[in-house]
Amino acid sequence: MHNNIHNTLNFPAMDIKIKKGLDLKLVGGIENPKNACAGLKAVEGVCALCPEDFPGFKPKTSIKEGTLVNAGDAVLYNKDYETMALASPIDGKVRAVVRGDRRRILRVEIEPAKVDPATEQTGILDNADAQATVDVLASKGLLARFRERPYDVVPTAGVCKVRDIYVICFDSAPLAVDPAECVEGTEVEKRLAGGLEILSRLTDGKVYLAVRAGSSFAAIAERIAAGGKGIEVLSVAGLYPSSLPGSLISATAPLNKGERVWSLDLTTALRIGELKACGHYSFENTVAVVGYEVEKPFYAKACDGMSIKALVNGHLKKSPEHKRIISGNVFTGVSESEDGYLRFPYRQLTIIPEGDDKDEFMGWASLAPSKVSVNRSFPLSFMRKIFNPDARLNGGRRAMIMSGEYERYIPMDILPEYLIKAILAKDVEGMEKLGIYEVAPEDFALAEFADTSKLPLQQIVRDGLDYLRKELE
């Protein structure tokens, strides 16, 4: 104990306070989350890998329907980066390789089946240099879970060292599972320390470990940082989007042109540690099934890419109203049907009313406190603490009229409105000047929520990043 305190004093965490943002409380949260995630039984079902969730990953596969795979076997490869794979999350049989336009692979579905156990390979990460480490992580399906800035894509081929690495251990999105809340025990600390050691090989800068200020996990993080090399704890206070890498990069060392940083979540870091220790890793994760349309919101233990049917399994409200099943949170998730799958980053299903079957008479004039708004022109909503939103845009798309709306919700030193305009104008020089390398679509999620003009900001940024990448390569 004494030792811990000593270390904490020697290696103070960097305190980061993110002032801009919003803590939007939604109905349908889990009561008493700490207890709810203890002792869960794993859900079983078909799992799918959707390469679409990994921007920059151009999928190809030689695998056929009916092939048996072990959990951890590579199923999809990246055409631009041959060693980078996406791995099967379960032991099973490939049920389908679903393709879309021009035979683009939409997803690979794997159903559980009995297969011969895989041979264990331990020590694969011992004494590996940066390149060898990256190769292992890539082939084991872990590198694809990293995000690289600029461009918000999977790591680029040939890159084995980046400026800094950000490991995010909390989630400030509405109704999110805090990944740090659902992991416990001494094993976790050892795994994470192992994972961070591996990550520190991949940068000459720092491995930042971002934790929620004051959380119980912060103490663990500080202990690990004290025992490791090049690891710095970021003790983050603030509302959403304080858990987004963009906000944290901006608060520590904003990205310059020509630099690269990687970001990953706690789960991935733990898996790297597990891979180092055991030669394989578990694909299980704690998933929150939340939102107004869930009878009693709950946690479930499930493998990556679990089928939504298996996950919700009759827990949805039986109302005839249309529902929107969001794989992820309400700000950055993917809308899926009930036949869909849990999508990367595999931590949350949010089910809210769709709202397209509702008639609201003169909604724009309403003074009802139930209106979802953080704008002061809805005075009663403004005093409200918890909302029940649906998926409607609540208005028509317009040109940018109001000014200063985006800045309020983007904690970065950029001028979002001008960046968006430069992207829309396909002005490469303008985009560079205004900081496109620093942003990802998710950084604009809150601004998109609050936007009077209902512009698709995240899509605009995604298109801008893709365009720029194509232009400059």
Place this chain on the structure above:
Amino acid sequence: MARLRQYLDKIKPQFEPGGRFQALHSVFDGFETFLYSPRTTSAARYTTHIHDSIDSKRTMTIVIMALLPCFVFGMYNIGYQHWLAAGLEPSGHFWEELFYGFLTVLPRLVVSYVVGLGIEFIVAQKKHEEIQEGFLVTGILIPMICPPEISLWMLAVATAFSVIFAKEVFGGTGYNLLNVALVTRAFLFFAYPAHMSGDKVFVATGQPFGFGPAVPDGFTCATPLGQISQGTFDITGVGSHAISTWDAFLGLMPGCMGETSTLFILVGGLLLMLAGIASWRVMLTVFAGALCMGWVANIFATPTYPMASVEPFQQLLYGGLAFAAVFMATDPVTSARTSKGKYIYGFLTGVVAVLIRTYNNGYPEGAMLAVLLMNCFAPLIDWCIVEANARRRLARLVRSQK
């Protein structure tokens, strides 16, 4: 209400492409989204799945609500001044005066909306877009910043000119460079100067629809600013009644309908600020700029420029400066859009407004020209702020490479 929805659903196909009234699609859509919130929902990915209830309709409605106190008082004041001009005692005739004002304004309001919205509807239909709400505010602003009895045809021509050439050619609401309502006024001001300034136009003398007492022929009364610019400091209103500072603050004096009452303008401004619709940065800095310039002018006052001799705070009571600060300069589309830019933009607007009215004997009022001038400079101000941001980024890059 369900029946209305059913009716709309029933007639909707006729307005869709291929229907009998497809040429009116945008109009139908405009009314439908006015009556019922659109059912459009978020996309599937790279999207925020929930959206705030604030939309363009709500925003514009709040601005109109903020204008209403001024509007109602303006109607009353038109009647009040008319009663004075007719040589009658104005007190005790509140409802008649209000009704007189209403009858005077009504045709102008109708002309402004019919012409402006008509053009908007046509353009929206041609571009296959939704009707945009911008003109809802512009349409009520126009009669409020023109003399009460401006000819209907002049108003129609000016409104059409400004909607087409100040807004639609730039791409519609959100793309215009200049404030549309002020362009309307500027058009009238330069095209028909005799009807927009002088001693005859700021008190309603007619009898709209035969209502109200008759005013003797040849009636004249200068506005307070007109009097000061002639070197008269004991300002009088209609019938040589003295106008006290309190009267000026309350707004019982001749002038354009919306601009006379600083009190009700401030009430509207407060509402806009509370609702977070208009920028407090702009509003406060316009006042600050005007006060500063008024103060400087006051220190160096000479008889050549009588306007320089008034107390700085009086600059805000007379003429259209307060109205311009609260409702014109704050137009988010035409003002500076960066936070820092707003301070500069607002301050300069206030300075230029007082500068024009003080040192240009040709124009007793400078608020309109100041806002229009600063509208032109707003992109430049923003450019400087944006460049500063870009330079900061570049400097960081250079530092990192050292």
